[in-house]
Each structure stands twice: as C-alpha cells, then as structure tokens.
Amino acid sequence: MVTRTAAAAALVTCAALLAATGCSSNFDSGKDQAQDKAEKQKLTVLIATSGDAETQAVKAAAASYAKKSGNTVTVEVAKDMNQQLAQSFAGHKPPDVFYVNSDQFANYSKGGSLYAYGDQISDASDFSEQLLSSFSYGGKQMCLPKDTSTLGLAINSDLWKKAGLTEKDYPKTWKDLRSVADKLTANGVTGLVTSDEYQRLGVFMKQAGGWLTDADQKKMTADTPENAEGLAFVQSMLKSGSMKFAKQVDTSWGGEALGKGKAAMTIEGNWLDGGMKLDYPDVKYAVAPLPAGPKGEGTLAFSTCWGIAADSTHQAASVDLVKHLTSAEQQLAFADAFGVMPSRTSALKTYAEKTPQAKAWVDGSAYAQGPVTIAGFDKVLSQFNTDLQSLRTADPKKILADLQRNGEQAIAKGN
Secondary structure, eight states, X not given: OOOHHHHHHHHHHHHHHHHHHOOOXXXXXXXXXXXXXXXXXXXXXXXXXXXXXXXXXXXXXXXXXXXXXXXXXXXXXXXSHHHHXXXXXXXXXXXXXXXXXXXXXXXXXXXXXXXXXXXXXXTGXXXXXXXXXXXXETTEEOOEEOOBEEEEEEEEHHHHHHTTOOGGGSOOBHHHHHHHHHHHOBTTBEEEEEOSSHHHHHHHHHHTTOOSBOTXXXXXXXXXXXXXXXXHHHHHHHHHTSEEEGGGGTOSSHHHHHHTTSEEEEEEETTHHHHHHHHOTXXXXXXXXXXXXXXXXXXXXXXXXXXXXXXXXXXXXXXXXXXXXXXXXXXXXXXXXXXXXXXXXXXXXXXXXXXXXXXXXXXXXXXXXXXXXXXXXXXXXXXXXXXHTTTTTSOHHHHHHHHHHHHHHHHHHHO
C-alpha cells in the first residue's frame, strides 16, 4: 500500500526526472484512483481488426459502455499493431486499452508496458485456466482473454459428396486423413490445403505427443522423436501431392482455398465462419474434429487479451471498460457479430447451444494447446515458420534441432 508521504515523494522525484528519463507521472495513489473514478474519463482503445464486422462490433460495445458510464471511448484501428504499440510505449503515450497478441504478450510484460489488473476481476474463475495462464507473467494475471479460437477440419461438402464420401467418412485418424485426401485429390482439387506455419502444422506435433516447450515454458522440448514424427507425416502428404500449402494453389489462406474449390479440406479456426459468409456465402462446408494422431487428439488454442497500459492515467476506468467488454453478454454479442468464441466458460456453453455447427471448435477447447508466451520467442517462431515453408524437401529433424537451439537461447534471455 502506497502511503501519502511516499506518493508525494515519488511525484517530486518523477517531476525532477521527467525530462531526462521519460518517467511516468501515473501513480496508483488513493488520490489518483479517486479522481479516476469520480471524473468522467476520455479513453482510447486500439484494436487490430479482422474486418468491418469486428470494428463495428467493438465500436458498438464501446458506445454501450460510454452510455452506461458517462465516459468517452474512442476506438481506433491499427494499421500495424505491433509497431504502433511499440512507438506509443516508447513515447509514454499509449492507448488506454488495446489488443495484445499472445506472441507479443511476454515482451510487453517484461518491458513493464502492461498494467496488471487481473486481481481486480472478481469472477476471473469463469475463464479457463489454460486461457488465464496464457496471459499471466511473473505470477500476476496481466490481462483477460477477449475471446478464444481452436482449429478444426473444415470440409467442402459438395466436393466431399462428389467423391462419393459421406459424414461416416470424416477422418478419425491420420490413416483416415491420408486415405480421404488421396481420394479427393483430382481435377485441380487438392485433398488438404493449409498454411505453411506452425500455427496450423503444430497440430500434428501435438497429436504425435510432442510440443515446443514443457507445460511451464521453462524448457524447450522441440527436438524430440514425437515432434519429428508429426512433421514427417506432414512431409509425406506434401510429397504425395494430397496436401499442399495455400500459396501452392495461388491462395492466401486455407479459407480461400476451400471457398474457391481448390481444397476439399483445410485446417482452420472458427474465424473461418465469418470469412466464408462474407466471401463465399454459397459454398457449403462442415467442420469436423481434427483427426487423432498416435498419441490422441490435438488442436491449438489462440487468443488475444485486453491490455491496459501501465502509463495510462485512466486505469480504474480502463478496468471498468474491460469488465464490460469481457462480460458474458458482450462476448456473445461479439460471437454473433464476427464469429469468435467466448473466452468465458459460461458464455462458451451458451454459444455452443446456439451454434451447433461450431461443435468441433468448441469441443476442441477442452484439449487445446495454448500458445508459447516467452519474451523474445516471437522471433524464434518467425524463423520456425520460415523453415517450415520448405518442409516438403527439408529434414524435419534439422528444422526441429534449429528450433530447439533458438528456443533455448530465448528462454535463457526471457527468464
């Protein structure tokens, strides 16, 4: 607890050093918090949007909060989220509330740019432990996950039927996947098309019993027989021609390949729903669970959190806004607007009941692997993705050995 004397001394010290060091004038003193709660606030929110639907939904939610609270909220859309946040943090003029990607979360936390507000959320237990841990740092809950996504196997229904397949043929195992992909590959159609990145191919590593790090993210576990088995399976399908990367069929992602009829199957998250409705409304598709590997089912979980700036002078109001944005009612409104799944367990249950076509994605949240959140690890993953682009001809073991080495260096620096 900061005493008034200590707070006053700190303010004097900061004033003296402000020009030379950029010291923030924001202190969590009783006076500051009282002013924050009593006066009407002007908050800024920075988001990286997936499209107009998401932008309008966030603006509507902000307007709803503004009407209820009397505070003013301005929502801005970033052109380059990471660059804009980095510049604003450096200049000590960040937005009050903003999206934080999982790959940058640890960097911002380590740099002291985030305000840890998790202890102010009385019903934080309504969020899954896996999601909360993804946005915890140094023993503190830094921010709340705004939504969640998992990966499933999306199937072009018409191409599936044309190949003489039924729902009973949805692949349950790797062997099944190889079989149907071979059968579906013909006449300009590739059985399975997906992105050339670990955010998709990592499911095969997980299904083989491997992953990049241990559960505590203290030790690299990339260079293992399990991970090599997962990548080797992908490589074998790439060599057979029954699987291709999206770029190989002149598309930018799996959803486009599915929508244009260049792919009979793709591996994508629940954001696919919004993309298909917008760009390919006449294409029928179904989503099945990803086939199980040698060690069982496996999928990946993705999320973004609502960050609050450590340099914000409106922290109490910002926490109040985040509570509104992460409420069950608001998360369900976001789900309706642009296809994301709620991060609250209670809201996810309601979402599942209202959206039966998303069952595979919802069920996957029970066993999904969360992201790696280690300071500096974004560069490691970037190199890993570059290496995966040549997986068809490269040595999987060499790719994993390089990942292991790069990851160990990042962990040594990040911890």
